[in-house]
Amino acid sequence: MTRKQWRKQAAGCPAMFIDIDYAQVKKYNQNAYGDYFSSKRVPGRVIAVLSDGLGSGIKANILSCMTAIMLLKFIDAGADIKKACEIIMNSLPVCKVRKISYATFSALDCRDDGETHIVEEGNPQFIWIRDGQVLETMPQIVPSETFSKRKMQLYDLKLMDGDRLVFCSDGVTQSGLGSPELRLGLRRDGLIDFVLKKIAVKPDISSRELSKTVVNFAQNTEIDRKAQDDISAVSIYCREPRKSIVFTGPPYHNGQDGKYAALFKEFTGKKAVCGGTTSNILARELNTPVNIKVSFTSGSLPPPMEMEGADLVTEGILTLTRALEYLESPEVVVNEDAAGQLVRFFLESDCIDFWVGAKLNQAHYDPSLPVEIEIRKNVIKKISKLLEEKYIKKVSLQYI
Template sequence: MNNTIEVAHYNLHKYKEKVAGDCFLMNKAPDERIVATLADGMGSGVKANILSELTASMLQRFMLANVNTVRAANSIMETLPICSVRKVSYSTFTSLNISPDGVTKTLEYDNPELLWFRNNEFLQITKKTSSIETNTTRNTTLYAEIKLEFGDRLIMFSDGVTQAGMGFSATPLGWRINNVKKYIKDIISNETTISAKDLSFNIVEKAKEMDLNQPKDDITCAVVYYRKTRELMVITGPPGDRNKCPYMVEQFQQFSGKKIVSGGTTSKIIADGIGADLEVDMTDMHSDIPPRSIMKGAALVTEGLLTINKVINILDNENITQIKDIDAAHRMVELFIDTDSIYFLVGTAINEAHQNQNMPVEMGLRRISINKLANILREKYLKKVTIEYV
């Protein structure tokens, strides 16, 4: 499939609370559906945490099993524990069941409305209602089925967002949904391809600011960004059989996504093959790894194993949301993070010079480093990775 469902969320606890009262859960079903739930438990702290976790976990189970949405909602309404203070069983929620083809089932209960954004406008979601009498009260859930198109976003948040700033003279009734929508529209029109991670972070941070940096409630926002899969190719190492050089060049030329070439000899093979200039960027000076190079058609050209070993180290150990030092390895990390599917084309030639005992750093074998990198990308960053050796 050529599409990706990018989901991310960001959450802040109510000021001075150690435990979140909101809960966001996301799972991938074996049939590639993405199921996500944002639940907001009544009150705050531990009790709210239990209510929201319980609600979200149950919903996730139902949705993963593709149980009828209304039936799922009703089961939850009937089984939630009852709040001893307010005598109602209560955790609001928004739940999404998204198929890879974009068909999405939504289920909402008392959270601020789910937003659907396309082409700089919010779309109306036509919702049906379902009511159920429980022991204590009458509850109404809203459900719908919509079809996402490439570039669409779904945005959901807890009332910590819409009610942020409530009671202050500038915002006596809080931020309110229409102002939140206006804010979201402004952000997206400034940065049309903003990631789900950045958008959710942005909204929550703005809400916190409206609460004068002391959130009066748990603040959570989750964003779904339905878009074309971003593909990246990494060519590294000369082929074991030098007759395979034209094949590497051909693969480079035919690949439609972004391309990284890593390795001195490798970049020469590609540059010669496509007839491009290859120039070392002498402004890109960092002590531990060589500078990047510039070549037409490649998003990044770097030295080989030193850079790749540093990339492995960064992906494994560093906080990648706060990249400051931009050397070739960090540039490569940024490209990896921004990609969904990565195709490594790995040459198996061994440079004997790298095995020299006098080398001050241990270089190891390219194949081992690439396998390690691929495993980290798959397991820690959930990327789709394929490796071809030549």
């Protein structure tokens, strides 16, 4: 592989990254969410569904969960989003008591090049923001064949770098309903106002933070902060990807050390090194010393180190194994130890490229060592799978 090819592959990221996240609040006094959000990142695109189940509590939870997951699987399996939504719309039953459909949904299919298809059935219309302005688009309306009152809206957009989309359930637009200030609730205009102001204050706000603030705002709008309906917000932000590399393990051929060290130096994103020997190799090749920041930490991991040109330098397998544990836990605990810093490094990146040295450390195969010492490749494989599936990152692995 030539250097140019390598750089292209290492850059392996599309020009645009789709940052997607959501936040929810349960209806007051309920113990389950009545809205359900599900998303999946497949090569080249992101698909997502937000569904609002009829009523609230467990019943709504089951209805919205079924709708969202069926629809997501349907689109993921290769069905055209319009066709998939049409079939779901036509088959959603009607509640006998209320005479309306069991669940509403918004579905999204967004490609890396910005081509986006959105289908909405019953949910409030999404908001499309570019350069601090809301863009309005006319939908194509598809009526249901089986239910006379049901119809879905189809939107085809071309997103650009910096664009945002905000989806929400009716809990957001109807928050504050009946209060003296907002007799009709927040409505879409109120939400647009809030989101534009928020973006003006913090132009590069992440999707996670924006969806959280929208949900908090909606809850604060409610009388006594008691949510009258389930509140959910989904935010999408198209931006330049934050690229990073993690260099772990010495390259298989000693002779290649210099080449990889040079590539490491040239890389223009964030850089982490996991491994004592690996950092020694870089220090030798790049002629920069590695220093231990604090001599010892109170935790049970070797402390992180410092090296010019790298954002994070840690010990190898123990830190990686601990980082895997942190990533696996349901709530991300970010301790201040080296593994916690590594987890934060992962979470603050969009595209992570692992350079995994294939050389074995003979010392780790000494049977007198504790069994905690795992095989690097296995740990990295598990970490990359988690980062891809749970944390929706773009991950590539290269064995060097």
